[in-house]
Amino acid sequence: MAVTSARTSDRTMPPGLTRDQLLELYYYMRLTRSLEERLVNLYRQTKVVGGLFRSLGQEADAVGSAYALERSKGDILSPLIRNLGSMLVQGATPVEILRQYMAKGDSPTRGRELNIHFGDTVRGFIGQISHLGDMVPVMAGVTLSFKLRGQDRVGLVYVGDGATSTGAFHEGINFAAVQRCPLVVIVENNGYAYSTPTSKQTACASFKDKALGYGIPGVRADGNDVVATYQVTKEAVDRARAGEGVTLIELTTYRRKGHAEHDNQSYVPPGEIDRWARENDPLDRYTRELTTGQGIASSELEELDGRVRGEVDRATDEAEASPAPEPRDALRGVYADPAEVPALWYREGIRSAVETHERPSSWGTHDG
Amino acid sequence: MAVTSARTSDRTMPPGLTRDQLLELYYYMRLTRSLEERLVNLYRQTKVVGGLFRSLGQEADAVGSAYALERSKGDILSPLIRNLGSMLVQGATPVEILRQYMAKGDSPTRGRELNIHFGDTVRGFIGQISHLGDMVPVMAGVTLSFKLRGQDRVGLVYVGDGATSTGAFHEGINFAAVQRCPLVVIVENNGYAYSTPTSKQTACASFKDKALGYGIPGVRADGNDVVATYQVTKEAVDRARAGEGVTLIELTTYRRKGHAEHDNQSYVPPGEIDRWARENDPLDRYTRELTTGQGIASSELEELDGRVRGEVDRATDEAEASPAPEPRDALRGVYADPAEVPALWYREGIRSAVETHERPSSWGTHDG
Amino acid sequence: MAETTYLEAIRQALFEEMERDPDVLCLGEDIGVYGGAFKVTDGLQARFGESRVIDTPLSEAAIVGAAAGAAHMGMRPVCEMQFIDFISCAYDMLTNYVATARYRAFLPCPMVVRGPSGGYVRGGPFHSQNPEAAFLHTPGLKIVYPATASDAKGLLKAAIRDEDCVLFFEHKYLYRRIKEELPPGDHVVPIGKARLAREGRDLSIITYAATVWKALEAAEQLEREGNLSVEVLDLRSLLPMDDDAIAQTVRKTNRVLIVHEDTVTGGVAGEISARINDLAFEWLDAPIKRVGAHDVPLPYAPQLEDFVLPQTADIVKAARWLAEY
Amino acid sequence: MAETTYLEAIRQALFEEMERDPDVLCLGEDIGVYGGAFKVTDGLQARFGESRVIDTPLSEAAIVGAAAGAAHMGMRPVCEMQFIDFISCAYDMLTNYVATARYRAFLPCPMVVRGPSGGYVRGGPFHSQNPEAAFLHTPGLKIVYPATASDAKGLLKAAIRDEDCVLFFEHKYLYRRIKEELPPGDHVVPIGKARLAREGRDLSIITYAATVWKALEAAEQLEREGNLSVEVLDLRSLLPMDDDAIAQTVRKTNRVLIVHEDTVTGGVAGEISARINDLAFEWLDAPIKRVGAHDVPLPYAPQLEDFVLPQTADIVKAARWLAEY
Ligand SMILES: Cc1ncc(C[n+]2csc(CCOP(=O)(O)OP(=O)(O)O)c2C)c(N)n1
Ligand SMILES: Cc1ncc(C[n+]2csc(CCOP(=O)(O)OP(=O)(O)O)c2C)c(N)n1
Numbered sequence A, B: 001m002a003v004t005s006a007r008t009s010d011r012t013m014p015p016g017l018t019r020d021q022l023l024e025l026y027y028y029m030r031l032t033r034s035l036e037e038r039l040v041n042l043y044r045q046t047k048v049v050g051g052l053f054r055s056l057g058q059e060a061d062a063v064g065s066a067y068a069l070e071r072s073k074g075d076i077l078s079p080l081i082r083n084l085g086s087m088l089v090q091g092a093t094p095v096e097i098l099r100q101y102m103a104k105g106d107s108p109t110r111g112r113e114l115n116i117h118f119g120d121t122v123r124g125f126i127g128q129i130s131h132l133g134d135m136v137p138v139m140a141g142v143t144l145s146f147k148l149r150g151q152d153r154v155g156l157v158y159v160g161d162g163a164t165s166t167g168a169f170h171e172g173i174n175f176a177a178v179q180r181c182p183l184v185v186i187v188e189n190n191g192y193a194y195s196t197p198t199s200k201q202t203a204c205a206s207f208k209d210k211a212l213g214y215g216i217p218g219v220r221a222d223g224n225d226v227v228a229t230y231q232v233t234k235e236a237v238d239r240a241r242a243g244e245g246v247t248l249i250e251l252t253t254y255r256r257k258g259h260a261e262h263d264n265q266s267y268v269p270p271g272e273i274d275r276w277a278r279e280n281d282p283l284d285r286y287t288r289e290l291t292t293g294q295g296i297a298s299s300e301l302e303e304l305d306g307r308v309r310g311e312v313d314r315a316t317d318e319a320e321a322s323p324a325p326e327p328r329d330a331l332r333g334v335y336a337d338p339a340e341v342p343a344l345w346y347r348e349g350i351r352s353a354v355e356t357h358e359r360p361s362s363w364g365t366h367d368g
Numbered sequence C, D: 001m002a003e004t005t006y007l008e009a010i011r012q013a014l015f016e017e018m019e020r021d022p023d024v025l026c027l028g029e030d031i032g033v034y035g036g037a038f039k040v041t042d043g044l045q046a047r048f049g050e051s052r053v054i055d056t057p058l059s060e061a062a063i064v065g066a067a068a069g070a071a072h073m074g075m076r077p078v079c080e081m082q083f084i085d086f087i088s089c090a091y092d093m094l095t096n097y098v099a100t101a102r103y104r105a106f107l108p109c110p111m112v113v114r115g116p117s118g119g120y121v122r123g124g125p126f127h128s129q130n131p132e133a134a135f136l137h138t139p140g141l142k143i144v145y146p147a148t149a150s151d152a153k154g155l156l157k158a159a160i161r162d163e164d165c166v167l168f169f170e171h172k173y174l175y176r177r178i179k180e181e182l183p184p185g186d187h188v189v190p191i192g193k194a195r196l197a198r199e200g201r202d203l204s205i206i207t208y209a210a211t212v213w214k215a216l217e218a219a220e221q222l223e224r225e226g227n228l229s230v231e232v233l234d235l236r237s238l239l240p241m242d243d244d245a246i247a248q249t250v251r252k253t254n255r256v257l258i259v260h261e262d263t264v265t266g267g268v269a270g271e272i273s274a275r276i277n278d279l280a281f282e283w284l285d286a287p288i289k290r291v292g293a294h295d296v297p298l299p300y301a302p303q304l305e306d307f308v309l310p311q312t313a314d315i316v317k318a319a320r321w322l323a324e325y
């Protein structure tokens, strides 16, 4: 990450973060937003295959929480579709993200999986699958291994407000709680699961109240305040590392875009989105905090914005130049042994039956 | 039920129950215990096919809770394997139970299902399947239909301490809570799930604490006190009937027998079972309460015991005389249409390959 | 009369059945206000209200389990899986609870579980599945998978009226790509009957769902280019399966190609192949051959997906091989 | 040397692998202090401690999911389903998460899911299942189902050492009913290879698990009573399946009976039948026939269970029919 080279002093800032770290948080939030904005352009140019999922307005909760992990210790997180920021913090690069969305042959999954569904256990993130809730038991197992091996590592898993209703979430968090796994569970409450408001998802007053039923601490914080998010997660990470087990954190935020790019949000009460955009944009808030509260010059932030733009531009060029996957690669690596599945008998090097850039009209939802 | 004919006065007893009702509670508890004792005899005679599951020491929670429903209103419950008492309250008869355990052709499931896995929606009980937790979503749906149709009916579903760890429990209770279904969920905390103590099942201090996470009231009561059990359930039933939705009730009790008859309970701390038997047997407690607290003569209870013995004896004779299932009946009723599956081509009226009364040695667990 | 898409046909069936029978209700994620991820239930809640078109929590097992409970009480729930891939989360509930309810407990369980299925839409491994084979050895379930708008409507109506649980797979590639004039009136297609999609003499293709269209394309090409007369049998129902129709086409053409979109290994083609052996072994002039997806999870990139899934060219090639056998 | 039961063979494999490799750990309900519902893990916790033999909550999806997570980190978890019937509760986790981990994410997922399976023990519909067919169209999983004590031990050791997820079905009817002298030393049986259980000339029975024994019984009877020479092929592994062994036996005897305990419809026999068509159609002198359970949920009463499940007499009868064809 480029920002750390801007290090000028190590004077500790009020929230327990250095000036550089405060700027780094800003950098990741900006990178998240700019990268997604680029993805919107690419999507409109039909260069993105499949749907596009935004985290507009949720950048702080993703970045702040992931920032509480220690990559040098081997901490691992499992992000959701709206945790692009968390992955960037863990070291995912813009070009990887773009290649994934564009289904390139040199994307992290070689074109096999969508959007940010990819991982790297060395850098410390494990890609989710679509089936919501499933990553909770998986991260219970990841962190169980940390505990069994006496490692000084911590895991973090995100679930949406919607995903808390799945059986997998329940089984996984209960398992981890009983085993006192070093796991932090973040419920990212952004008000909606697709079109479903929280009131139709659960009758509970707050997701943090679910903690009691698992015998673990439950806390709630403002997910649009990156520093608050960092702090509350850091405490839970410290607890986990100290062998005190699981914490459930509810981060409140708001999904300003639709479920995916096609969703027109007709189900949202009028004015709600505008209000959040106006009053509670995490980047705006943090910019104000840095410039006003921390006395950081606007120009310094603008410089970072420029750097981000450059990075995203370069990544876009690289990703666009990336090759498409090689069809027969589809047959490799289902198993360690056999390493490759044979092509079926009636097949010899067929061409793609559909043009690469045709977006199928029935994908995602109606196109009317 | 015979006891109601013993009705002599309707003087209201302290807990809001008439004298007859108090005796009826006693009758059902005694019937549960005597019937299970008879089953033990039949099991030893190898007349029970498969395992035998006891509710010794838990009779009060089953009987007291079911008694809070109103059969005349069409209330429905779904019992667990240790809720024989609840089924008797809802009108299941001893001969049905015995025929089920003995896999008779005129058993309620015609020999298709085991032990107390049977139901009757008219009398108001739905049989569980083995997969624990599954009845919670099902009863959410049963009670959803009550709500949608504006019926004045309530449902009750039991889950064990162990079954609270299943995804199905979580999804079902959450669904019912959001929909404000007229459902009472009873967690029967008897200390163990097979050999697993509660401490390895959940880290929570009390199962009632799970209620908060679903936004519903959670209460806890002494499941070995039949009147307390009745009262706490009655309140929840009243709430449900008034349209106020789901209540979670934890009833604390103790499983004095093993998971099934074969289980030697080697995992139980020494003395624990004896202590519960000595100090907290629900029938002993209730007998004392009736004779001392309510001034009912021991002879009256003994008369009831005698009646129960007679009923169980008659039921045993009837059940023993019942015919075995007719093999080809196995092909009927998978679907409404077709009503029967054809026998396979290589088959014509084969005889049973194994003697009816041979209990397979690998059933349930080791036989060593 | 206007032509109706496959998707609109399904919507019509839901509308008509909800009009006809007040016990029909719909349950699913985002099916109410939003009208469903694919808009299949669009307008339903506005017409029938929140209590008959229920937006549920994100809980497939609860959706299916609650439907079963309501069905026991005489309602006729129709559950939507937002994508059919998520039916795996209700696998226990369906195969253990629902499928056995009538048999073990004499409890009626008339309900439908429906949802967008299948690939060819760049959905990746978890938005493209064809899970029908996983339910094939579960007596108590019925399985249908229509290929045409008319069948989609008629079979859904039959499914809703059926006294047992019907898994209703909808192919999302077909949702807006095909349309036809629907038969007027109360159009009900019986479950368990195949449809002869094209008559032919030389070879039979037995298939269902989206690959019916690929088979028809291949048949035309083979007629045009090779003067081959290919019969295409669209099974429509997989459980129960139409043995008579299968036997008839095999006895007629003596050569069979089974085509489906699911992986070859473990797909429904195995069952069909075994049945043909039982029904018409002596009539076979060539081995029964299968065309299906390669045995890998379905990848996302178009180049990979196209390679993995069966294409028209594959069917043509396999059919030529069979014809020349 | 002493004879070892099928159950004890499995226990030995667990012991030896846990001794050999400190990354092997066991997860399941009641497997620790109690030693498992069938005592398969008896003594394991006493020997290897609570952190390597973990009593879990009643949560099959969590057991499997946690195993996957630990496997990613280099451990080799062995999960017990108390009865294999409960694997349905982890169906999503297995088919979507575990099976695809290597392919979509290059994440190793070496783990075993094992449990008592099958009927003939009056277990009723939910303690007697054979769910193997439900996983057959899931690339990424391996499936084994041993019939002998020696294979049970050797295949479990192979499964634990395999780099991918292996579903290991144990037939509970065989647990204490069969025993044999086990090969000495580190006995590992490779996954994917069938075993010729009996040589014969006139007819091949292809089968696996408990019905191997019924097939052998039938073969003896047919030899004795009808002078028929029956070959019995025990598949042992279902995914991958041993095509060579299947082709070889079919080419030798030209008549095939496929036998399994699962329902006929949708069972693994369909896949085997289709493969034989591919591999050896010209060698068939008679239709491939299937013997399996009737298409109903498995009922509890002995009279009903015996009627529904395939019996030795059925195999005899079907084999005679085939031989006379
Ligand atoms: C088990 C499962 N069921 C359904 C879906 C379809 N689906 C994808 S995202 C989504 C809503 C998720 O909401 P939430 O968990 O709140 O996450 P958010 O999108 O708000 O970040 C749904 C229903 C799914 N992915 N997995
Ligand atoms: C989903 C599922 N997993 C495992 C089992 C096997 N099993 C049967 S009873 C039991 C323990 C149940 O404990 P609890 O829920 O506390 O009920 P109790 O027997 O104490 O009444 C287990 C693990 C099961 N029936 N269902």
Ligand SMILES: [Mg+2]
Binding pocket: A160, A161, A162, A188, A189, A190, A191, A192, A193, A194
């Ligand atoms: Mg959300």
Ligand SMILES: [Mg+2]
Binding pocket: B160, B161, B162, B188, B189, B190, B191, B192, B193, B194
């Ligand atoms: Mg218990």
